[in-house]
Amino acid sequence: MIYDCIIIGAGPAGLSAALYAARAELKTLLIDKQGPGGQAATTHLVENYPGVPSITGPDLTSNMFSQVMELGVELVVEEIQNISLDGKIKEIVTDGGEYKGKTVIIATGVEPKKLGVAGENVFRGRGVSYCATCDGAFYKGKRVAVIGGGDSAVEEGNFLTRFVDKLYIIHRRSELRATKVVQKRAFNNPKIEFILNSVVKEIKGDTKVDGVIIENLVTGEKMDLEVDGVFIYIGNTPNTEFLQGQINLDEQGYIITNEEMETNVPGVYAAGDIRVKSLRQIVTAAADGAIAAVKAEKYIENLE
Numbered sequence: 001m002i003y004d005c006i007i008i009g010a011g012p013a014g015l016s017a018a019l020y021a022a023r024a025e026l027k028t029l030l031i032d033k034q035g036p037g038g039q040a041a042t043t044h045l046v047e048n049y050p051g052v053p054s055i056t057g058p059d060l061t062s063n064m065f066s067q068v069m070e071l072g073v074e075l076v077v078e079e080i081q082n083i084s085l086d087g088k089i090k091e092i093v094t095d096g097g098e099y100k101g102k103t104v105i106i107a108t109g110v111e112p113k114k115l116g117v118a119g120e121n122v123f124r125g126r127g128v129s130y131c132a133t134c135d136g137a138f139y140k141g142k143r144v145a146v147i148g149g150g151d152s153a154v155e156e157g158n159f160l161t162r163f164v165d166k167l168y169i170i171h172r173r174s175e176l177r178a179t180k181v182v183q184k185r186a187f188n189n190p191k192i193e194f195i196l197n198s199v200v201k202e203i204k205g206d207t208k209v210d211g212v213i214i215e216n217l218v219t220g221e222k223m224d225l226e227v228d229g230v231f232i233y234i235g236n237t238p239n240t241e242f243l244q245g246q247i248n249l250d251e252q253g254y255i256i257t258n259e260e261m262e263t264n265v266p267g268v269y270a271a272g273d274i275r276v277k278s279l280r281q282i283v284t285a286a287a288d289g290a291i292a293a294v295k296a297e298k299y300i301e302n303l304e
Helices: 012-023 039-042 057-069 132-138 150-160 178-187 281-301
Strands: 001-010 026-030 075-076 080-084 090-094 099-106 110-112 143-147 166-170 191-193 199-207 210-217 223-227 229-232 235-237 269-271
Touching: 001 012, 001 090, 001 281, 012 026, 012 039, 012 057, 012 099, 012 281, 026 099, 039 057, 099 281, 132 150, 132 229, 143 150, 150 166, 150 178, 150 229, 166 199, 178 191, 210 229, 269 281
Parallel strands: 001 026, 001 099, 026 075, 099 269, 143 166, 143 229, 166 191
Antiparallel strands: 080 090, 090 099, 110 235, 199 210, 210 223
């Protein structure tokens, strides 16, 4: 079978693309190695999606997925092994099968960037986490550190105070990068203490995390901080390893597109956080997906 549109990634961008592709009556396949939802499904609360004042990330992406499935889109939970984007028919090999399509929309998103310090890999799953929604409840009554100063770090820090007794937000700069409304909520939270101008040098423990070593970048002083968990939010890395040599990427590995979501390869589009853009939000990912699907439809019309 040759699909009209194969979408790689089932987060908000991929689901939006699938919705528009299916409504255009394109034979559509979704491929995702973890199932639907993407990073948005790990966000405890979404408060900036138009028309939905407040909803959990899992609920929002579940609603998107249900809407897509009602239109007959196929989903396979498989990991990409090889991909060939040249020619009119694109070929994708996964750990579960081989698929062909006239167009491909890449919406594989990003994954959390690692801190790169001693103890991080050793204690992953034993005190080191990148997902407060996934692991927060394990720290009921405990002390944790959140690394980072952007929206994700501060928002997830606020969320974690539902469970923990004490939370430290550690940021390398003197001011947070999070939006003012998110900062205000954190500053007013009695469980949160800020450690600024500081970086984590090491994550310590025996069988699990029991502390971190922090260095003040102004004074050079180091201190031991006793915590039971470390949540890391210092940015993201694009999931484009499988695309090396296939399409144009920037220096950081993000896909270069125009405003029509077109890559340098005809019939191949990118949508969501995976592409070079100024704002990475659920709403912009959904918009990207819609544009990519509409362009894919027009491309197929011209093929015929």
